[in-house]
Amino acid sequence: MVLVEAESFEVKGGWVLDQQFIDQMGSPFLMAHGMGKPVADASTSVTIPEKGIWHVYVRTWNWCAPWKTEEKPGRFHLSVNGKRLDNELGLGEKWDWEYAGTIEIKERRNRIALHDLTGFNGRCDAILFSKEKEVQIPNEGEQMYKFRKKLLGFTGQPINGGTYDMVVVGAGTAGLGAAIKGAREGLKVALIHNRPVPGGNNSVEVRVVASGGLNLMPYPRLGDVIGEIKNVYRRPAHVDSVIAAEKNLSFFPNMHLFDLEKKENKITSVTARDIESNVETIFYAPIFVDCTGDGNIGFLAGAEYRVGREMRGETRETLAPERPDNMVLGTSLTWWSKDVGHATPFPECKWAIQFTEESCEKVTRGSNWWETGFLYDQVNEAEFIRDYLFRAIYGNWAFLKNKSKDKADYANLDLEALFYVAGKRESRRLMGDILLTQQDTEGAYVKYDDAFVTCTYDLDQHFPTPKNSFFFPGEEFISTMKHYFNDLGTPRRYLREDQVIPPFRIPYRCLYSKNVDNLFMAGRNISVTHIVLSATRVQETTGMMGELVGIASSLCKKYNCTPREVYKFHLKELESKIK
Structure with a gap:
C-alpha cells in the first residue's frame, strides 16, 4: 500500500x-x-x-x-x-x-x-x-x-528538538507576549504554533481587532511587547521581523502539539508534528506555557479545568445562572462582499440554511456577531460549529442574491472573503490557585497582592439575538453583546488610563496550574469564571498576561523554582520588573 x-x-x-x-x-x-x-x-x-x-x-x-x-x-x-x-x-x-x-x-x-x-x-x-x-x-x-x-x-523516535528554558505553545498575542518577553529576559525559548503565521485571533487568518488597554499604572511595563507588535494582521512582516530579531527565541510554525510526557506532577517534554511533512519533534524544558486557547497542554497533562457557566450558588456572581450549564461564548467567522461593477451569480445552495424575507440578515459583510456554538463543545465539535457558520453565511448570501425582494441591491456584489479559520472565544479554562470571580472585578479596591494584569474591558456576555432565536431556536448564529459596566457607571474600555482606580486586575495566581507544577497559562484559558472570561479574553489583556508569565519564567530559572514558588518567595521581585 x-x-x-x-x-x-x-x-x-x-x-x-x-x-x-x-x-x-x-x-x-x-x-x-x-x-x-x-x-x-x-x-x-x-x-x-x-x-x-x-x-x-x-x-x-x-x-x-x-x-x-x-x-x-x-x-x-x-x-x-x-x-x-x-x-x-x-x-x-x-x-x-x-x-x-x-x-x-x-x-x-x-x-x-x-x-x-x-x-x-x-x-x-x-x-x-x-x-x-x-x-x-x-x-x-x-x-x-x-x-x-x-x-x-x-x-x-521523534527528532530531538532540543532543550529550552521555556516552551510556549500557541503564538497568539498571549504566546507572543510570553515568548518574546521571556527571550528578552535571557531565557532560551521555543515557540510552537500550529498555524503558518503568528497572531492567533489577531492574525491575517482571523482578523479580530485587539482590544484592551496597555502599559497601565501602577504596572506600566506590562504591555511593552504587545504594544510593539499590536494588530498583527495589519503588520505581519513587522511581527515576523520582531520574532526573527530575538536571538534567544526559536519559532516553530505549522507544528501541532499532540503528546507530552510527565514525571510526577511536572511536564518533562512535549511532542509536536509538522503539519505538512508529519515529521515529529520532541522539545524539553523545565517550564511550559499553555497559550493554545483550548488549554491543550493542560488537558494532555491532566490539569484541572472547567467548561461552561458556574452556578450562582457556587460563585455568588449576580450574572451567573441559577444552575450550571455548558453555555460558552461562541465562535465567529469574518466575511465581506465587494461591488464588482456588474451582475454576478451565486448558487442557490439548497444544502445551506434556508431563509425567508423575515429571517434573513440584509447585510453585505459580517464579523464577530456571526457567532454560533453557544451550547456545543467548542473543542470536540469544532468542525461542526465552523461548518454550521458556513451554512448560515452561504445560505443567507444565496437568499439575498437569488430570492430577496431586494436582490437588485445585491446583484453587483460578489462574495470576496469568507475566512475559514474560526475565531473562538471560550472553551477550556485551566484552574489555578485562584479562580477570579465577578466580585473580584467590582469595587474600588484591589483584593490580591499579586493582582498585576490590568483588564480594561467590561464584562461582555454574548447571547443569540431574539430574532435569530425566534427563527432558529437552539441553532442560532447571530449574537448580541450585553456589556455590564463597573461601579463608576462607565464602560471599562472608556476609562482614562490615568485614573487612580483601575477597572480590575488579574492575579498572577490565575496564570499557573494548581495541579501541574511547571505549567503556566496565558490567554482565554486562564483561571477565571465564565463571567470574568468575557472581559479577560480580549487580546491586549491576554498579551500582558503572556508578558508577565515570560518574566515569571525567568525567575523560575534564576531560583530553580516552580511558578507557585515565585508567588511564595519572589513576588516582590516579579512586581519590581513590571513597574
Whole structure:
C-alpha cells in the first residue's frame, strides 16, 4: 500500500490547508474553499512501486451530512496521470475512506490531482493506493495513527528538538507576549504554533481587532511587547521581523502539539508534528506555557479545568445562572462582499440554511456577531460549529442574491472573503490557585497582592439575538453583546488610563496550574469564571498576561523554582520588573 497525505501536496492550487481539527479527526486536510467557485486543482507526485491495477481510496466526507441535506456540496474527483477515476468523492456520512476507483499504473512516478466540482469546501485528508480491493483501513484513534506512521516510514523516535528554558505553545498575542518577553529576559525559548503565521485571533487568518488597554499604572511595563507588535494582521512582516530579531527565541510554525510526557506532577517534554511533512519533534524544558486557547497542554497533562457557566450558588456572581450549564461564548467567522461593477451569480445552495424575507440578515459583510456554538463543545465539535457558520453565511448570501425582494441591491456584489479559520472565544479554562470571580472585578479596591494584569474591558456576555432565536431556536448564529459596566457607571474600555482606580486586575495566581507544577497559562484559558472570561479574553489583556508569565519564567530559572514558588518567595521581585 502507498499512502499520500493531502497536506503534503507539492501544489495546493486553490485548495487551502486546514489543521483546526487535527485532534478530533486525526489529521490536517486540504479544503476547496472557493466560496461557490470551483478552485484550481491541487496536485503532487507519488511513487508507486509496482505496475498493474491499483485500487484507490480517499479519506473524506460530506461535511453537510450532520444536517441530512440531500445535496452534497463538497464533491470532487481524483485523477491519476490525467485520468479521472470513476467515483465522485465527498459523499460519506463521516470522515472515512471512500472508494475512488481503479487505475492502471505503468510507471514508478505518477501525478495525482484533486479536482473540485463545487467550490463549496470539499475536503481531502489522504489517498491510499492498494493492490487489494477488500482491505481493512484504520479510520480513527491509535490504530489510524500507527497505520499512517508505518506507511509514511516514520517508525523511529521523534527528532530531538532540543532543550529550552521555556516552551510556549500557541503564538497568539498571549504566546507572543510570553515568548518574546521571556527571550528578552535571557531565557532560551521555543515557540510552537500550529498555524503558518503568528497572531492567533489577531492574525491575517482571523482578523479580530485587539482590544484592551496597555502599559497601565501602577504596572506600566506590562504591555511593552504587545504594544510593539499590536494588530498583527495589519503588520505581519513587522511581527515576523520582531520574532526573527530575538536571538534567544526559536519559532516553530505549522507544528501541532499532540503528546507530552510527565514525571510526577511536572511536564518533562512535549511532542509536536509538522503539519505538512508529519515529521515529529520532541522539545524539553523545565517550564511550559499553555497559550493554545483550548488549554491543550493542560488537558494532555491532566490539569484541572472547567467548561461552561458556574452556578450562582457556587460563585455568588449576580450574572451567573441559577444552575450550571455548558453555555460558552461562541465562535465567529469574518466575511465581506465587494461591488464588482456588474451582475454576478451565486448558487442557490439548497444544502445551506434556508431563509425567508423575515429571517434573513440584509447585510453585505459580517464579523464577530456571526457567532454560533453557544451550547456545543467548542473543542470536540469544532468542525461542526465552523461548518454550521458556513451554512448560515452561504445560505443567507444565496437568499439575498437569488430570492430577496431586494436582490437588485445585491446583484453587483460578489462574495470576496469568507475566512475559514474560526475565531473562538471560550472553551477550556485551566484552574489555578485562584479562580477570579465577578466580585473580584467590582469595587474600588484591589483584593490580591499579586493582582498585576490590568483588564480594561467590561464584562461582555454574548447571547443569540431574539430574532435569530425566534427563527432558529437552539441553532442560532447571530449574537448580541450585553456589556455590564463597573461601579463608576462607565464602560471599562472608556476609562482614562490615568485614573487612580483601575477597572480590575488579574492575579498572577490565575496564570499557573494548581495541579501541574511547571505549567503556566496565558490567554482565554486562564483561571477565571465564565463571567470574568468575557472581559479577560480580549487580546491586549491576554498579551500582558503572556508578558508577565515570560518574566515569571525567568525567575523560575534564576531560583530553580516552580511558578507557585515565585508567588511564595519572589513576588516582590516579579512586581519590581513590571513597574
